[in-house]
C-alpha cells in the first residue's frame with residue numbers, strides 16, 4: 546500500500562528522550578524529542594532534530610549545554626505536560642512533578658526519574674529543512690543501576706518509551722502499542 550509522503554516518519558519507531566536545558570537566568574526547561582540518535586562513537590557525538598522556535602534551541606544557543614534523559618513508559622502520560630509551551634521562565638519539570646538532579650559536567654539538571662542520561666556540550670547546529678540538527682558531544686553518561694544488566698540496558702525492566710506519531714507510542718518488550726492521553 547502506498548502512503549502519503551508526509552506519513553514517512555510514522556514507519557520509523559524512535560526512542561523518546563526528554564532534553565533538559567537552562568535559560569540565561571538558570572530556569573530549567575524540559576521537552577520531549579523523538580527525532581534523535583547517536584551519530585559518532587569517537588568522538589562521542591549525539592544528535593537530535595529541533596524546531597528552531599523551541600525554547601530548547603534558544604537555551605542551547607545561549608548556554609551550549611543540554612542533558613538527554615532517556616525515559617520509560619512511565620513518562621508516557623507526562624508527554625502532554627512536557628510538550629506544553631509554558632512561558633519561557635516556567636519549568637515543565639515542575640508541572641510534570643519530576644525531580645531535578647544536579648548533572649556532573651553541565652549546568653542543566655538531569656531528571657532523577659529517567660532510565661539514563663547523557664550530559665552534552667553543544668558542538669554544532671545544522672539547518673536541515675524545517676528543523677535544526679543539533680549535535681552535542683557527550684561528556685558524561687549515567688544509568689539507573691536497576692536498569693543495567695550484563696553491560697546493556699535491561700530493556701524488559703527499563704521499558705523504554707518509543708514514539709511512532711502524534712499520540713501513538715510503543716513500549717513493552719512484547720510490543721504492546723497504546724495511545725496516550727490527548728494534550
Ligand SMILES: Cc1cc2nc3c(=O)[nH]c(=O)nc-3n(C[C@H](O)[C@H](O)[C@H](O)COP(=O)(O)O)c2cc1C
Nearest residue numbers: 576577578579580594595596599600601624628629
Ligand atoms: C513524543 C514527542 C516527540 C517530539 N519530538 C520532537 C522532535 O524530535 N523535534 C521537535 O522539534 N519537537 C518534538 N516534539 C515537540 C516538542 O517537544 C514540543 O514542541 C515542546 O513544547 C518544545 O518545548 P520547548 O519550546 O520548551 O523546547 C515532540 C513532542 C512529543 C510529545
